[in-house]
Amino acid sequence: MGTRVISFYDNFKCLASNCPNTCCRGWKISIDDETVRRYNKEEGREGMRLRTTMTFGKEKEVRKFFGRCANETNDGLCRLELQGRKDLMPQVCRVYPRRSIRIGDDMEVTFELSCPMSARLFIENLDNIYLKEHEEDDIDPVWIQDMFNEKYYRDILYIRDKVIEYINSDVLLPKLLDDLYMYFRSLHNHVLSQDVDIKTLPVIVENDNDSKCSYCFYSLSIIDKVIMNDLKDGRIKFFDVLYEFSKEYNRIFGQMTAKEADYFFDEKIREMIEKYPGLHKKYKAYLSYYMYQMLFSSYESVSFYKEYLLGVVYLMIIMMTDLVDYLNGRNLQDMDRQVNNLNNCEKRLRHNVSTKKHISHRLDEEFIKENEGYKF
Numbered sequence: 001m002g003t004r005v006i007s008f009y010d011n012f013k014c015l016a017s018n019c020p021n022t023c024c025r026g027w028k029i030s031i032d033d034e035t036v037r038r039y040n041k042e043e044g045r046e047g048m049r050l051r052t053t054m055t056f057g058k059e060k061e062v063r064k065f066f067g068r069c070a071n072e073t074n075d076g077l078c079r080l081e082l083q084g085r086k087d088l089m090p091q092v093c094r095v096y097p098r099r100s101i102r103i104g105d106d107m108e109v110t111f112e113l114s115c116p117m118s119a120r121l122f123i124e125n126l127d128n129i130y131l132k133e134h135e136e137d138d139i140d141p142v143w144i145q146d147m148f149n150e151k152y153y154r155d156i157l158y159i160r161d162k163v164i165e166y167i168n169s170d171v172l173l174p175k176l177l178d179d180l181y182m183y184f185r186s187l188h189n190h191v192l193s194q195d196v197d198i199k200t201l202p203v204i205v206e207n208d209n210d211s212k213c214s215y216c217f218y219s220l221s222i223i224d225k226v227i228m229n230d231l232k233d234g235r236i237k238f239f240d241v242l243y244e245f246s247k248e249y250n251r252i253f254g255q256m257t258a259k260e261a262d263y264f265f266d267e268k269i270r271e272m273i274e275k276y277p278g279l280h281k282k283y284k285a286y287l288s289y290y291m292y293q294m295l296f297s298s299y300e301s302v303s304f305y306k307e308y309l310l311g312v313v314y315l316m317i318i319m320m321t322d323l324v325d326y327l328n329g330r331n332l333q334d335m336d337r338q339v340n341n342l343n344n345c346e347k348r349l350r351h352n353v354s355t356k357k358h359i360s361h362r363l364d365e366e367f368i369k370e371n372e373g374y375k376f
């Protein structure tokens with residue numbers, strides 16, 4: 001069995017009580033079946049206490065008190081870890097922020113950028129994103145892809161290498177987004193036609209019409225609804241990490257028509273990137289990182305096209321957080337701010353199950369149906 005880990009894997013160190021954004025708050029913490037069994041077997045007072053921390057119903061979750069995990073101490077630490085009872089932590093807590101996926105005998109481990117430390121390591125390693133061999137057998141797989149087909153698996157790895165090679169070439173982001181869109185769309189249709197030999201499809205046929213490409217891959221009318229509606233998700237909004245951002249965004253874009261907003265976004269992103277070329281590198285590095293994760297985790301569902309479209313929404317929101325900072329005169333070389341923006345977007349968008357569902361539904365209704373004539 002071979003384990004591959006992301007290049008900055010060995011530099012990770014949990015911030016524990018110094019974490020501004022502890023992973024124990026703000027989202028659903030599922031308890032896997034094995035941990036439920038352990039809770040039910042645990043004897044004495046601790047056993048009783050643990051059982052009260054589980055929700056009712058078939059799919060168990062950790063109960064929250066004022067949004068905090070029932071096992072969090074007043075110092076923001078995990079009581080189970082402090083007691084040396086890692087075995088009683090749900091699997092997701094034992095492994096987080098590692099994202100580990102097993103296919104056949106291979107496992108890949110990257111990090112969820114919803115953790116501030118992982119987001120920092122990503123921002124510090126933009127030139128250095130790749131997978132490397134990992135000798136030790138010390139990581140549990142969180143996701144196991146049951147179906148294994150040697151040829152299909154090798155093809156996925158081949159496709160991924162080619163896509164990442166293209167991202168790392170000197171292609172500019174607007175054209176890259178369009179070319180990848182065309183590729184994943186064809187890949188989807190190829191698979192729909194029951195042709196599982198995915199390697200026969202040329203990886204990236206460059207569209208030669210790059211003069212039309214815009215940083216505005218989606219009309220801002222879609223992005224606006226994601227920011228102003230989907231991100232809120234009915235929660236008390238000032239607790240939301242992106243609340244300030246959505247207010248500032250609305251002050252800038254709120255009075256524009258969709259057409260004006262599209263034009264303004266493209267023009268100002270170009271201006272911002274010219275002033276801060278490192279941002280272009282960051283956006284491309286985000287896409288590579290996303291590809292490493294997405295092409296492996298969509299192995300079984302074959303939902304590459306839809307996942308790609310979701311990834312471009314996340315990317316455009318990250319670009320928008322930079323743009324709002326830029327238009328407000330903030331320093332875009334401020335590393336802490338960069339980490340914060342990325343981390344908040346990942347936490348609130350990609351790793352929030354209901355927000356992801358809302359965005360996915362919006363794409364079905366307002367993009368896929370429009371372009372393809374069907375919905376997923």
Ligand code: SF4
Pocket residue numbers: 013014015016019020021022023024096097114115116117118
């Ligand atoms: S979010 Fe990351 S740094 Fe913070 S407590 Fe969790 S694992 Fe540690």
